[in-house]
Amino acid sequence: MAFFDRLIQRVVWQPLEQWLLSHPVANWFILHPLMLVLAGFAIVLLLAGLLGAIAQLTENLWIRLLRFPFQLVWTLLRGTVNVTKVIVGRSPTPTLAQLPEQTEVRRSPQQELDELLSRLDALKQEEAELMQQIRTLVQQQLSSDSH
Known part of the structure; x- marks a missing residue:
């Protein structure tokens, strides 16, 4: 029996003792089992x-x-779907055969000039009316502020 005790001590305990001496943290955990359990629990978590x-x-x-x-x-x-909507929504470009013939007679440059001048006169008249309305409103504002 002493032979087996010495064999176990030499094979198991001496290497374990040497390892624990070279690793003091592990030795401390062996000496404090509660801390070992808490550290093990923290590691598991x-x-x-x-x-x-x-x-x-x-x-x-x-x-x-x-x-x-x-x-x-x-x-x-x-x-x-978006491309289809764009393609379907876009009016097809007419071919030359589908284009209607121009029935409108081109106006002469003199006719176009007369039309533009008449429009310009109408705009000048409207501008004069608007300026008159502004003057009236400003005078009313000034007369109401002075009272």
């Missing part, structure tokens, strides 16, 4: 949080990967 974060990240990645084809098809459909 940190690892659980890390694994949860990794799981959530991979879940989000898979969801995005699985949604991508549907989003791509949806975007292509919307683009196709």
Whole structure:
């Protein structure tokens, strides 16, 4: 029996003792088992949080990967519908055969000049009327302020 005790001491305890002497923090935890349990619990909580974060990240990645084809098809459909609306909404350019013949006779430059001058006279008359209204309003404002 003494032989087995010495064998166990030489094979197991001496290397363990040497390792504990070279690692004082591990030796301190062995001597304080309550702190070892608390540190172990903290490590388990940190690892659980890390694994949860990794799981959530991979879940989000898979969801995005699985949604991508549907989003791509949806975007292509919307683009196709928009292009179709633009094409259908745009009036087609008429061909030369479809253009109506011009029945309107071109006016001479003198006729165009007369029309422009008459429009200019009408605008001058309207401007004079507006200026008269402004003068009247300003005089009324001044007379009401002086009272």
